[in-house]
Amino acid sequence: MISADLIPLLVATPMAAGVLTTLLRGWIPAQRFVGAVSLALTITMAAYWMIQTQTTPTFVTQSGGWKAPFGISIVFDGLSGMLIIAANIVAAACFIHSFGSISRRHERGWFHPLFHMMLMGINFSFLTGDLFNLFVAFEIVLMSSYALICLGGSRQQLTQAYKYVMLNLIGSTFFVLGAGLVYGMMGTLNLADLARIVAETQANGEALPPGFFAVGLMLLFVFSLKAAVFPLWFWLPDTYHTCPIAIAAMFGGLLTKVGVYTLMRVFPMIFIATEIRTESILTTVLMAGAGATMLLAILGAVAMRNIRRLLALVLVSHIGYLVFGVAVMTDASLAGSLFYMVQHMLVMAGLFLCCGVIEKIGGTDDLKNLGGLHQKAPWLSVLFFVCAIALAGLPPLPGFYGKLTIIREGFTIDRPGAWMLSVIAMITSVLTLMAMAKVWALTFWMPPREDAEESPQIGHRPPRQFETAPAYVGVVMLTSAAILMAVFAPAIMRKAESSVISLNDPEPYVAAVLGEEAWPTTEFAGELEHTTHSLVHEEDHYE
Amino acid sequence: MTLFLAICVTVVLSVSVYLILGRELKEVAMGLFLLGHAAHLSILMMSGTPVLMQEQGGAIIKGGPVLGVSSHMVDPLPQALILTAIVISFAVMAFLLTLLVVMHRRADRLDVNDLASEGRPQLLTEL
Numbered sequence: 001m002i003s004a005d006l007i008p009l010l011v012a013t014p015m016a017a018g019v020l021t022t023l024l025r026g027w028i029p030a031q032r033f034v035g036a037v038s039l040a041l042t043i044t045m046a047a048y049w050m051i052q053t054q055t056t057p058t059f060v061t062q063s064g065g066w067k068a069p070f071g072i073s074i075v076f077d078g079l080s081g082m083l084i085i086a087a088n089i090v091a092a093a094c095f096i097h098s099f100g101s102i103s104r105r106h107e108r109g110w111f112h113p114l115f116h117m118m119l120m121g122i123n124f125s126f127l128t129g130d131l132f133n134l135f136v137a138f139e140i141v142l143m144s145s146y147a148l149i150c151l152g153g154s155r156q157q158l159t160q161a162y163k164y165v166m167l168n169l170i171g172s173t174f175f176v177l178g179a180g181l182v183y184g185m186m187g188t189l190n191l192a193d194l195a196r197i198v199a200e201t202q203a204n205g206e207a208l209p210p211g212f213f214a215v216g217l218m219l220l221f222v223f224s225l226k227a228a229v230f231p232l233w234f235w236l237p238d239t240y241h242t243c244p245i246a247i248a249a250m251f252g253g254l255l256t257k258v259g260v261y262t263l264m265r266v267f268p269m270i271f272i273a274t275e276i277r278t279e280s281i282l283t284t285v286l287m288a289g290a291g292a293t294m295l296l297a298i299l300g301a302v303a304m305r306n307i308r309r310l311l312a313l314v315l316v317s318h319i320g321y322l323v324f325g326v327a328v329m330t331d332a333s334l335a336g337s338l339f340y341m342v343q344h345m346l347v348m349a350g351l352f353l354c355c356g357v358i359e360k361i362g363g364t365d366d367l368k369n370l371g372g373l374h375q376k377a378p379w380l381s382v383l384f385f386v387c388a389i390a391l392a393g394l395p396p397l398p399g400f401y402g403k404l405t406i407i408r409e410g411f412t413i414d415r416p417g418a419w420m421l422s423v424i425a426m427i428t429s430v431l432t433l434m435a436m437a438k439v440w441a442l443t444f445w446m447p448p449r450e451d452a453e454e455s456p457q458i459g460h461r462p463p464r465q466f467e468t469a470p471a472y473v474g475v476v477m478l479t480s481a482a483i484l485m486a487v488f489a490p491a492i493m494r495k496a497e498s499s500v501i502s503l504n505d506p507e508p509y510v511a512a513v514l515g516e517e518a519w520p521t522t523e524f525a526g527e528l529e530h531t532t533h534s535l536v537h538e539e540d541h542y543e
Numbered sequence: 544m545t546l547f548l549a550i551c552v553t554v555v556l557s558v559s560v561y562l563i564l565g566r567e568l569k570e571v572a573m574g575l576f577l578l579g580h581a582a583h584l585s586i587l588m589m590s591g592t593p594v595l596m597q598e599q600g601g602a603i604i605k606g607g608p609v610l611g612v613s614s615h616m617v618d619p620l621p622q623a624l625i626l627t628a629i630v631i632s633f634a635v636m637a638f639l640l641t642l643l644v645v646m647h648r649r650a651d652r653l654d655v656n657d658l659a660s661e662g663r664p665q666l667l668t669e670l
Contacts, residue, residue, distance in 0.1 A: 180586030
């Protein structure tokens with residue numbers, strides 16, 4: 001078995017690709033080759049460790065050899081593994097799609113290095129087991145995404161980029177402040193150590209430090225901003241509207257999911273740990289946010305005329321499902337949320353890439369000027385149809401399983417208001433189907449409208465033969481991944497269930513990161529209190 | 544010390560909020576940077592007041608010739624956090640200012656209204 005110390009390679013490989021493509025700047029074939037090799041390597045390694053999690057559920061490596069709460073832990077478990085594999089498959093599809101869709105001018109700019117650096121940040125944030133390190137990983141992702149949004153530098157893009165940078169700068173400020181306050185309060189930043197302290201305080205019947213929920217709320221704001229939860233999603237549709245489609249698909253597929261992942265990792269384990277769940281205001285906030293996100297965003301999507309904006313709003317509304325699963329916080333709902341997140345990454349990116357091909361062939365993403373594409377591009381209409389019904393959650397495709405689990409948990413859990421969210425989720429499904437049917441009908445099925453403008457985009461020409469081939473390859477990759485996921489749905493669901501157990505019951509996770517004896521049992525919890533560095537530190541501040 | 548830092552944070556924060564609410568994009572950017580500084584300052588407070596190392600059972604730490612021998616130490620980790628955060632916010636600041644320069648070249652003025660007027664989504668009902 002390969003040592004767990006090699007897990008940072010999942011971060012190092014995209015980083016190496018980023019550096020290499022910087023050096024090879026201007027030589028596009030070499031850059032593409034390096035990128036493809038790096039993506040293939042990352043997926044293979046992640047799949048390898050994922051298979052190994054059957055026997056060892058949590059792989060931990062302590063960076064620099066520093067023992068756990070002092071150094072930075074890199075943790076690979078089922079949750080991070082599944083998301084890393086899905087994220088890298090989506091990235092690979094967008095990468096191949098970009099060969100056929102992105103202009104040479106953009107590609108010769110810094111597309112390749114930025115792309116790999118962003119992927120490095122995404123993998124890093126899935127792997128890190130340290131709150132401050134998570135902030136650093138977020139910043140790597142954000143820095144690359146700032147530059148990717150500006151790629152091309154049209155006036156509109158720059159304005160959107162300014163808004164995006166501004167909002168995320170506020171988010172980052174609150175993140176760093178929240179992380180600092182957590183350290184001041186608990187004396188540690190290691191997620192496993194934080195989970196241990198919360199559990200220990202509960203076991204001893206002590207109160208959590210004052211302001212614990214306030215810090216939780218602060219971090220909730222930050223992660224909700226990244227995940228685009230109501231009311232913090234207003235920045236998203238405008239941003240995705242302007243950049244090249246391969247980049248928009250990357251953003252749509254991956255960036256918001258990183259936010260949801262952090263919600264999933266940090267809140268059930270630490271800020272809304274099992275014992276404080278019923279009294280915590282954070283649960284209520286999460287549930288209200290989930291409901292409002294689902295319903296309001298999909299209502300917006302139904303009214304939109306541009307496919308990109310419509311897809312961006314559908315994306316936001318389905319973030320609501322994921323947050324709903326996280327807010328209900330039973331084992332099954334978290335598993336459903338994880339399953340749905342993987343499916344959503346694949347399908348959403350697939351739809352954005354389809355939209356890219358539509359723009360290539362039809363010259364616009366305005367539903368007014370499109371029509372009759374099923375004759376020009378019959379296979380595209382099939383691919384779009386598969387992705388669209390997967391997103392709406394019709395039975396043979398994987399979206400159904402995830403939605404079913406989450407909605408069922410909403411009905412069975414004994415918490416006021418949870419059943420209302422389940423009802424909203426079902427209404428949202430119907431409205432999603434309506435929005436997707438609208439796009440499919442107006443773009444593919446119906447003949448072009450009579451008042452459609454002749455050449456909708458200046459300088460548009462129909463694509464040459466084989467020019468869109470790489471774009472099709474990207475779409476086919478994601479669609480077939482979604483279909484495969486439907487075929488293996490029970491197995492993937494079981495894996496998801498075993499992956500999220502450690503969120504509600506962090507004992508095995510903490511034991512793996514901190515060492516076997518770290519988890520407090522009621523007998524010697526008192527002894528531990530005096531020996532841990534963290535509580536000594538805490539006494540400094542509060543006495 | 545805590546009170547002094549708290550006053551500093553309050554002042555910096557109020558100035559930053561004032562700037563963020565301004566109409567010019569330059570002002571907004573400056574306000575955002577100040578907001579970051581306020582956050583960093585308040586993390587500095589997490590180091591706590593200096594403690595005698597010997598009372599905690601630790602040894603006196605000998606610094607280099609510049610620092611001299613010190614028996615009073617604060618927790619150094621928040622300072623390391625701030626250092627990292629400062630470097631990152633410095634990079635973002637450079638990016639945002641470059642963005643402002645490029646935007647100014649394109650449009651000759653930098654006003655908050657420019658952000659609002661563009662890109663109003665078209666609705667299906669307008670067909």
